[in-house]
Amino acid sequence: MKALAFLKVLAFLRRSPRAAAGLGILTVMLLMALGAPLLTPYSPTAQDFGTWLPPQAAHPLGTTALGQDIWAQLLYGARLTLLIGFTAGLVATLIGTALGLSAAYFGGRTDEAINVLLNVFLVLPGLPLLIIASAFLRGGGVWSVIVVIALTGWAWGARVLRAQALTVRGRDFVAAAIASGEGPARIIFVEMLPNLAGLIAASFFSTALYAALSEAGLAFLGMGDVSQVTWGTMLYWAQARGALLQGAWWWIAAPGLLIALLGTAFALVNFGIDEITNPRLTQTAGRRRTRRTPPQAAVTGNAPDGALLAVSHLNAGYVTPQGARVRAVRDVSLRVAPGEFVGLAGESGCGKSTLAFAATRLLAPPGEVFSGQSRLNGQDLLALSDAELRRVRWRDYSVVFQASMNVLNPVLRVREQIFDAMQAHGVTDPATLEARARELFDLVGLRADYLSAYPHQLSGGMKQRVVIAIALALEPKLVVMDEPTTALDVVVQRQILQEIDAARRRLGIAVVFITHDLSLLVEMSDRIAIMYAGEIVEEAPAADLYARPLHPYTERLMHAFPPLDGPRERRSGIPGRPPPLSADLTGCPFHDRCPSRMPGTCDVQAPASVTVRPGHRVACFLHAPDARPAPQETADAAD
Numbered sequence: 001m002k003a004l005a006f007l008k009v010l011a012f013l014r015r016s017p018r019a020a021a022g023l024g025i026l027t028v029m030l031l032m033a034l035g036a037p038l039l040t041p042y043s044p045t046a047q048d049f050g051t052w053l054p055p056q057a058a059h060p061l062g063t064t065a066l067g068q069d070i071w072a073q074l075l076y077g078a079r080l081t082l083l084i085g086f087t088a089g090l091v092a093t094l095i096g097t098a099l100g101l102s103a104a105y106f107g108g109r110t111d112e113a114i115n116v117l118l119n120v121f122l123v124l125p126g127l128p129l130l131i132i133a134s135a136f137l138r139g140g141g142v143w144s145v146i147v148v149i150a151l152t153g154w155a156w157g158a159r160v161l162r163a164q165a166l167t168v169r170g171r172d173f174v175a176a177a178i179a180s181g182e183g184p185a186r187i188i189f190v191e192m193l194p195n196l197a198g199l200i201a202a203s204f205f206s207t208a209l210y211a212a213l214s215e216a217g218l219a220f221l222g223m224g225d226v227s228q229v230t231w232g233t234m235l236y237w238a239q240a241r242g243a244l245l246q247g248a249w250w251w252i253a254a255p256g257l258l259i260a261l262l263g264t265a266f267a268l269v270n271f272g273i274d275e276i277t278n279p280r281l282t283q284t285a286g287r288r289r290t291r292r293t294p295p296q297a298a299v300t301g302n303a304p305d306g307a308l309l310a311v312s313h314l315n316a317g318y319v320t321p322q323g324a325r326v327r328a329v330r331d332v333s334l335r336v337a338p339g340e341f342v343g344l345a346g347e348s349g350c351g352k353s354t355l356a357f358a359a360t361r362l363l364a365p366p367g368e369v370f371s372g373q374s375r376l377n378g379q380d381l382l383a384l385s386d387a388e389l390r391r392v393r394w395r396d397y398s399v400v401f402q403a404s405m406n407v408l409n410p411v412l413r414v415r416e417q418i419f420d421a422m423q424a425h426g427v428t429d430p431a432t433l434e435a436r437a438r439e440l441f442d443l444v445g446l447r448a449d450y451l452s453a454y455p456h457q458l459s460g461g462m463k464q465r466v467v468i469a470i471a472l473a474l475e476p477k478l479v480v481m482d483e484p485t486t487a488l489d490v491v492v493q494r495q496i497l498q499e500i501d502a503a504r505r506r507l508g509i510a511v512v513f514i515t516h517d518l519s520l521l522v523e524m525s526d527r528i529a530i531m532y533a534g535e536i537v538e539e540a541p542a543a544d545l546y547a548r549p550l551h552p553y554t555e556r557l558m559h560a561f562p563p564l565d566g567p568r569e570r571r572s573g574i575p576g577r578p579p580p581l582s583a584d585l586t587g588c589p590f591h592d593r594c595p596s597r598m599p600g601t602c603d604v605q606a607p608a609s610v611t612v613r614p615g616h617r618v619a620c621f622l623h624a625p626d627a628r629p630a631p632q633e634t635a636d637a638a639d
Helices: 002-015 017-034 070-106 108-123 126-136 142-152 155-169 172-179 184-220 231-240 249-271 273-277 352-359 386-392 414-424 430-443 448-452 460-471 490-507 518-524 542-547 552-558
Strands: 309-319 325-336 341-345 367-376 397-400 478-482 510-514 527-532 535-541 609-613 616-619
Touching (some): 070 108, 070 155, 070 231, 155 184, 184 249, 184 273, 249 273, 309 352, 341 352, 460 490, 510 518, 535 552
Parallel strands (some): 341 510, 341 527, 478 510
Antiparallel strands (some): 527 535
């Protein structure tokens, strides 16, 4: 376990050079403090040498006005400076974390009382408060300095932590933990605290830096214990003895430089905090987006078959911290014609959203496109530069995300958020923006007076309509919708779907609609593609797929929802579960759940996708006797 932890630390340091540099500086300073007796033979307080000696072999940083070795003072001074910084930072962070979490979790009068205390400490000026407190505790030694700094430096971190903890407190997983009967201590320490670890760590480093700088400031003003040797007291005595007037600039430069380096080290380590505590950022650093074709190969104009969107042999997925690939999309090809409504269905975890994000160049690390092409109007989106992609997004295609009603900014009016996308693409005339916003609201069935509302003043269905209006603002040729109605009731779902379909027909927009609810797609779609284990196993016109499903998986999905008329029938799910996408699949991915599997065939070879009827293709040995050749990936080809 220790070896594994050490390897993880090394991997982190490789991913975050700035954090590695910060830890390196802190390590050197700690070694200076701990190894001071080995690095110098002199005592920091011994007055056995000549005064005002310049740097030389015996005294690398010269001597003070009292004949003390400055190098020895610098080494031994690191001990108390680092002790004050880390101890005061730790105490202040513990106080701030305890009060911030308590205020957020318990709320009510507890929150009010803590808020009053926070406001008092935030209103009081920091340095004068430090000076007054230090004057009362003068003579208490270094621990009195630590107490003073800790008790005056916790409020800012507590305020920030409380604000973030309030957000976490309102999340569904905390509500579920409360409903399940978990106690406050477990909810705070197990449910909430891990989500705030990065913020707490950043607060610690910020407070530790504040403590080190405060000690130096107090010492420089003579308010600390100037009989102790710290970097701050070195500055005090250098100023008091007129070091600059004597030309002994090194007496001031050495501790000043190390205090600046300490602040730099804390700041650099802060840069790497999220990469440890946030799994989504674990692999972001250093990852390059792979292009599949050179930019000059991208041309404008529809694909030869007339497709608006042409996805060809796309392989995409995720890369684990160990470097292994999880292939969530496997050799997928899909065509979407102009103005067409294409449904993408399948169980959760079958790669539908990954396909949509990979094809539209929205797959964030650790997601990665391994190979293939995604052409919109003949232009390969995977080959565009970031600047070119920004010009294309929202103008040529837009995306409505799953649970996207939550992406509206709570402090901006709806009008401003609709204007934003249009302004980013050059529409700046206020009258034009207002007229277009009203037109969009009419299109999605909202009254224009809701343009002045804040998101919290709208219902879930209304917020979803606003997001769809934003996606339609520039009349893109393609809109990709990833389960946009999942969180809504069935009545609102139907209303929104009808408005989407009406807008599509009116504007001539193509729609790719992703859902695991096949009953929705049968009614709304022109064509449906069924995904399973990262592959499209069947694709057909909606009416044909409903009347004559060919793949056993599609047939079982069709029987999972009841018809509205006819005799009552018992419905059942599909036994088993999809295979893990991290595995190398052998044979048909559905063979172990298929009631019609053929041992020795389905579990050994992968079926080829063949056209059985015009527009209807399927990958199943029941309809296609040929096996599919092994796909040739070009995933390792990087630009």
